[in-house]
Amino acid sequence: FTGLERVGGVDLSYIKGDDTRACASLVVLSYPALEVLYEDCRMVAGSAPSVVGGFSFLTGPASLFIEVALGAQETTFIFLLFQVLLVDGNGLLHPRGFGVACHLGVLTDLPCVGVAKNLLHVDGLVRDEGHREQIRSLQRAGDTFPLTGTSGRVLGMVLRSYNSSRPLYISVGHRVCLQTAVRLVKSCCRYRIPEPIRQVQSR
Numbered sequence: 001f002t003g004l005e006r007v008g009g010v011d012l013s014y015i016k017g018d019d020t021r022a023c024a025s026l027v028v029l030s031y032p033a034l035e036v037l038y039e040d041c042r043m044v045a046g047s048a049p050s051v052v053g054g055f056s057f058l059t060g061p062a063s064l065f066i067e068v069a070l071g072a073q074e075t076t077f078i079f080l081l082f083q084v085l086l087v088d089g090n091g092l093l094h095p096r097g098f099g100v101a102c103h104l105g106v107l108t109d110l111p112c113v114g115v116a117k118n119l120l121h122v123d124g125l126v127r128d129e130g131h132r133e134q135i136r137s138l139q140r141a142g143d144t145f146p147l148t149g150t151s152g153r154v155l156g157m158v159l160r161s162y163n164s165s166r167p168l169y170i171s172v173g174h175r176v177c178l179q180t181a182v183r184l185v186k187s188c189c190r191y192r193i194p195e196p197i198r199q200v201q202s203r
Contacts, residue, residue, distance in 0.1 A: 007031045007188060008082030009196025010104065012044070027200045028082045034188060034195045038081060041203050084111040084176070084184065086196045093147065093156035093171035095122055105174020112173030113181040114156075115197055119169055123149025134158070135167055142186055157182050164192040 007029050014022045021043055028038040090099035091114030105112030119127050125147055134145050138160035147156040147169070156171035157178055170182050188194035193201070 001031070001184065001187070004031050004083055006037065006082045007034075007184075007196050008085040009088075009194070009198075009200040010085060011088040011197065011200045013201075025200045025203045027196060027203065029188075029196050029199065032187065034190065036199060039199075039203060082110070084113070085173075086113050086115050086185065086188065086194055087173060088115060088197050088201065090114040090116050090120060090169070091156075091171035091173035093122060093169060094120060099171070099173070101171065101173025108174075110174070111176040113176060113184060114169075114171040114173050115185060115194060116169040116171070117166070117193075119147075123151050123153065123155060125149055125155070135165070138167060141189075144182060154178065159185060161186065161189040161194070162192040166192065168192070168194075 009027050009029070011025050012022050013025070023041055024044045025041040026039065027036055029035060030037055085101075085104060085108070087101040087104055089101055091101035091105075091112065093099065093114060093116070094102075099114055101112045101114030119125060119131070121127075125131075135158065137143075138145070138158070141160055141162050143160045144157050146154045147158060148154050156169055159168045159170050159182055161168050168185065170178070170185055172178050172181055176184075185194050188196060191198060
């Protein structure tokens with residue numbers, strides 16, 4: 001990753017019992033040291049997602065999330081803050097083929113990677129016994145297998161990121177290929193969850 005110095009992590013969490021307010025959080029870490037350089041957490045008003053799979057379907061514009069979470073009045077500030085964004089959610093691995101990692105990627109025109117903890121039922125992909133058997137075949141940290149839908153398209157990659165039996169589901173968001181996305185997530189993992197997302201979720 002020549003020239004990569006700053007990796008962002010972003011998360012949106014709804015307040016328990018209140019589907020009209022959410023906390024938008026962002027951290028930016030140095031790369032490859034993975035030290036926190038910047039953090040921000042703001043309350044965002046909006047309705048809960050009506051479709052499973054991410055907050056790109058908020059009734060309020062997702063651009064509000066970008067503006068509030070980054071504290072940015074100028075689009076150029078986004079480019080100064082991070083060079084690539086890891087998103088707690090999905091990219092192409094989504095029922096509509098356009099998850100939150102895609103949405104934020106288009107808004108920022110920066111590379112975005114979707115990192116999910118659970119498999120969405122997309123294009124014939126299901127968490128059945130066959131899928132669980134493939135997960136059990138991941139013996140070491142860094143082992144992967146592709147998620148190929150009934151259409152024949154590879155929609156993402158299952159990654160054993162650490163010494164954990166619970167894998168991650170990596171998918172392309174914007175301006176990054178799947179192989180690079182997986183390599184980046186691997187390089188950001190000190191534990192099961194890649195550090196940019198682990199740090200943002202601890203805020």
